[in-house]
Amino acid sequence: MTDAGRLGEFNREREAIIGDVERRVVGRALDRHKRGGDERLEYVLNEAAYEELRRLEHARSPEDKKERAAWQRLSGALARLSDFEKEGELRKLVHAIAIDIAGNFDPRVWRFARGVMPVGIALLGLPERGLLATVRGGLDQLRALDRNLRIEGDTERLRALAARGTLVVVPTHLSNFDSPVIGFALERAGLPACTYGAGKNLFTNPFLSYFMHNLGAYRVDRRIRHDLYKDVLKEYSTVLIERGFHSLFFPGGTRSRSGGVEGHLKLGLLGTGLTAFGNRAARGDRRPCAFIVPVTLNYHLTLEAETLIADHLAEQGKKRYIIEDDESVQGTRILSYMRAALRTPGCVVVRFGTPLDPFGNEVDAEGRSHAHDRVVDAASYLDRGGAPGPDAARDAEYTRLCGEAISRAFRRDVRFLPTHLVACALWERMCTAARERDVYRVLRLARPTPVALTTLAEDVDRLRDRLRAAPGQAHGLPDSTWDDKDGVSVVEAAMRSFAAFHPRPPAVMKDGAAQPLQLQALYYYRNRMAHVPRGVL
Amino acid sequence: MTTARGLAIVGAGALGRALAQTVRAEGKRVLIGSAKGLEGTVPMKDACEQSRLVVLAVPPEWARDALSKLAPHLDGSHLLLHTARGLDPETRQRISEVVRQETAVLRVGVLAGPLRARELARGEPTAAVVGSRFPDLVEEAKQQLGGARLRVYGNPDAVGVELAAALGLSLRLVEGLATGLGFGPATRAVALTRGLAELARIGERLGGKERTFMGLSGVGTLLSDAAGPVDEDVAFGETLGRGEPRLRGAEPPSALAARAAAALATDTGTRTPLLLALRALLDGQLQPTDLQRALMERAFADE
Numbered sequence: 054m055t056d057a058g059r060l061g062e063f064n065r066e067r068e069a070i071i072g073d074v075e076r077r078v079v080g081r082a083l084d085r086h087k088r089g090g091d092e093r094l095e096y097v098l099n100e101a102a103y104e105e106l107r108r109l110e111h112a113r114s115p116e117d118k119k120e121r122a123a124w125q126r127l128s129g130a131l132a133r134l135s136d137f138e139k140e141g142e143l144r145k146l147v148h149a150i151a152i153d154i155a156g157n158f159d160p161r162v163w164r165f166a167r168g169v170m171p172v173g174i175a176l177l178g179l180p181e182r183g184l185l186a187t188v189r190g191g192l193d194q195l196r197a198l199d200r201n202l203r204i205e206g207d208t209e210r211l212r213a214l215a216a217r218g219t220l221v222v223v224p225t226h227l228s229n230f231d232s233p234v235i236g237f238a239l240e241r242a243g244l245p246a247c248t249y250g251a252g253k254n255l256f257t258n259p260f261l262s263y264f265m266h267n268l269g270a271y272r273v274d275r276r277i278r279h280d281l282y283k284d285v286l287k288e289y290s291t292v293l294i295e296r297g298f299h300s301l302f303f304p305g306g307t308r309s310r311s312g313g314v315e316g317h318l319k320l321g322l323l324g325t326g327l328t329a330f331g332n333r334a335a336r337g338d339r340r341p342c343a344f345i346v347p348v349t350l351n352y353h354l355t356l357e358a359e360t361l362i363a364d365h366l367a368e369q370g371k372k373r374y375i376i377e378d379d380e381s382v383q384g385t386r387i388l389s390y391m392r393a394a395l396r397t398p399g400c401v402v403v404r405f406g407t408p409l410d411p412f413g414n415e416v417d418a419e420g421r422s423h424a425h426d427r428v429v430d431a432a433s434y435l436d437r438g439g440a441p442g443p444d445a446a447r448d449a450e451y452t453r454l455c456g457e458a459i460s461r462a463f464r465r466d467v468r469f470l471p472t473h474l475v476a477c478a479l480w481e482r483m484c485t486a487a488r489e490r491d492v493y494r495v496l497r498l499a500r501p502t503p504v505a506l507t508t509l510a511e512d513v514d515r516l517r518d519r520l521r522a523a524p525g526q527a528h529g530l531p532d533s534t535w536d537d538k539d540g541v542s543v544v545e546a547a548m549r550s551f552a553a554f555h556p557r558p559p560a561v562m563k564d565g566a567a568q569p570l571q572l573q574a575l576y577y578y579r580n581r582m583a584h585v586p587r588g589v590l
Numbered sequence: 591m592t593t594a595r596g597l598a599i600v601g602a603g604a605l606g607r608a609l610a611q612t613v614r615a616e617g618k619r620v621l622i623g624s625a626k627g628l629e630g631t632v633p634m635k636d637a638c639e640q641s642r643l644v645v646l647a648v649p650p651e652w653a654r655d656a657l658s659k660l661a662p663h664l665d666g667s668h669l670l671l672h673t674a675r676g677l678d679p680e681t682r683q684r685i686s687e688v689v690r691q692e693t694a695v696l697r698v699g700v701l702a703g704p705l706r707a708r709e710l711a712r713g714e715p716t717a718a719v720v721g722s723r724f725p726d727l728v729e730e731a732k733q734q735l736g737g738a739r740l741r742v743y744g745n746p747d748a749v750g751v752e753l754a755a756a757l758g759l760s761l762r763l764v765e766g767l768a769t770g771l772g773f774g775p776a777t778r779a780v781a782l783t784r785g786l787a788e789l790a791r792i793g794e795r796l797g798g799k800e801r802t803f804m805g806l807s808g809v810g811t812l813l814s815d816a817a818g819p820v821d822e823d824v825a826f827g828e829t830l831g832r833g834e835p836r837l838r839g840a841e842p843p844s845a846l847a848a849r850a851a852a853a854l855a856t857d858t859g860t861r862t863p864l865l866l867a868l869r870a871l872l873d874g875q876l877q878p879t880d881l882q883r884a885l886m887e888r889a890f891a892d893e
Binding site: 438 | 642665667
């Protein structure tokens with residue numbers, strides 16, 4: 054084993070993992086085919102061909118055209134194929150998808166990446182443009198991140214659990230910086246490296262692709278919509294967890310556009326932790342094996358704040374899922390961000406939450422599940438009249454409940470930095486002054502009223518007190534770094550941060566008063582507290 | 591972990607015993623669990639150990655206490671149904687939420703519909719709906735409870751079924767109120783119909799489906815109640831309608847349901863003029879004689 058932990062053994066098992074995935078996916082498809090109806094192979098293959106032909110309808114590159122032609126051939130031939138031939142097509146397709154998804158792990162690349170830590174990992178999030186400038190200029194700033202990032206939570210319990218089973222790390226997602234930051238935080242917390250699914254769009258840069266592909270990341274092509282692809286992807290994740298490869302994915306699916314803490318989670322990959330546990334329990338191993346670790350990533354500034362909030366406001370309900378032209382591809386903005394954002398003490402707070410089992414129960418350091426102070430046998434949830442057994446509908450509901458537990462953990466564990474507190478207090482003042490709560494009308498205010506520094510500081514202090522006094526502190530807490538500082542210090546710190554990075558800051562101090570300036574960005578930082586009930590605000 | 595397949599009913603009240611009688615009439619085994627050692631009951635521990643499906647048949651105000659006593663005997667293998675027609679009075683949470691707060695059980699559902707203990711005990715045919723997102727719980731309930739006397743339907747809209755049953759009780763108050771004000775069947779029908787529509791709107795805001803309120807747990811129970819005898823809920827509404835003085839703090843379940851519904855409507859920003867007027871009436875902020883104007887002189891709207 055290399056110092057990369059379990060992930061260091063990935064390559065030795067790669068073929069076996071792919072083999073497991075293919076065997077299971079094909080086996081299930083053939084079982085369903087035998088039952089007949091809408092799940093016969095011709096329907097499965099036809100759905101895949103239909104979705105792929107739609108995706109490739111306007112194909113331009115020779116590779117895409119070739120792919121389209123292959124799908125057209127399959128689509129045209131389906132009605133004439135025998136069951137044996139259809140099974141052959143299915144096997145070919147599943148194999149191709151599994152190979153495309155599967156990652157790789159090269160210990161030499163791992164050591165190199167760690168040697169230039171955090172640059173090596175930081176590069177994962179950065180596309181080609183401005184790359185060289187970023188590398189040269191970013192080294193110092195990323196060393197600053199090393200000094201200024203703070204880790205919170207019961208990491209000792211997580212280290213104990215990592216030795217007993219598989220960690221499934223599920224962080225909040227705000228920025229393309231999240232991947233390097235969480236990778237860095239895992240290392241600093243003494244936790245094992247994780248494999249994770251990365252959007253295939255991030256693999257288009259050959260340099261980045263080289264790093265990602267050799268550090269265990271697997272490819273997720275969000276453009277492919279057919280069920281067979283999703284089935285293979287989920288099975289790949291299941292097999293990894295089952296075999297003990299610590300995994301990471303962002304349950305929000307994409308960066309939070311509003312700046313808020315994710316409330317609605319995508320449950321597809323989350324459910325693979327439960328499936329992995331169920332598979333092992335069905336083989337007689339009732340020990341919990343998948344431990345879900347909610348993590349909140351808290352930044353005082355967000356690199357892509359302006360683009361994300363503009364997208365949120367302009368496209369509500371029709372958000373762009375993949376944004377490829379935001380601040381995270383502009384070298385100068387990245388450098389500016391790193392200079393401004395990463396040099397402040399406590400600029401990033403990574404909080405590891407209480408680990409959960411796949412049913413949403415808390416887990417102790419020995420891997421035992423607890424339901425309201427009582428130890429509960431997690432395998433008992435899988436009982437089907439005396440023995441553990443699979444049940445897709447039941448397990449989907451369990452996963453939904455686990456998703457709710459993660460959402461609660463996110464809200465409880467979020468840490469509010471001065472920029473969030475000040476933006477929230479200022480936003481509330483603006484709404485009150487304008488007698489308006491409609492976001493779009495408030496955003497159109499031509500001349501928002503300035504708020505005196507002392508008034509704003511009092512608001513911030515009151516807000517901090519209320520958050521601390523809320524039952525169960527269920528809505529998150531102010532960052533503890535600022536506990537012994539008064540409201541004025543918090544306001545001033547926020548204003549310094551805003552001015553240091555944003556060309557047009559969300560708010561500025563002028564003549565002893567806070568003047569809202571760039572309202573969309575102000576709204577973005579305020580939204581970190583959007584889940585906090587109005588009674589607390 | 592229990593490996594049994596049996597059924598236990600916890601709560602030896604009229605409904606619990608009538609349900610047990612209905613099941614036994616089908617030749618099936620059922621235990622009645624009670625902490626009080628009543629005749630024909632077994633201790634809670636035995637009931638839970640020997641049964642996979644546990645039916646909690648206690649009123650909502652007793653549910654949390656009963657669940658805390660059951661908790662040591664329950665684990666993840668159990669399936670739990672409750673019959674409580676109301677919300678937790680302290681927190682206004684659904685009883686299925688209380689189940690998950692107090693016990694290790696996750697597979698939870700509600701048994702609702704026009705279930706009347708006396709008619710069940712007489713063996714008259716009736717039907718109920720199991721609201722649960724867990725299909726295995728629904729199937730088990732059908733197998734264990736269903737038969738020639740009791741037809742059991744399933745509905746995955748657990749929130750809708752539970753809210754229709756819990757909040758629907760407020761319509762007993764509406765019915766009594768209309769009578770107390772001296773109105774006839776047409777006005778009562780209008781008040782009940784609009785009341786149900788308001789409850790459905792609240793249900794939708796909280797994740798339920800409007801259609802569920804038109805099923806057994808909503809309309810089914812409403813029709814059964816309306817055809818039934820005058821009880822303390824209706825009588826209280828009549829007193830209220832006549833503007834007679836009443837004892838403070840002695841409100842029946844229908845008044846508590848109306849208050850809970852109005853509070854949920856406020857929390858969720860749901861338009862519920864009738865329920866809000868009911869609350870104002872209960873709080874003495876509106877006189878019965880002003881109720882008609884308050885409701886009828888609003889701007890016209892589509893149904």
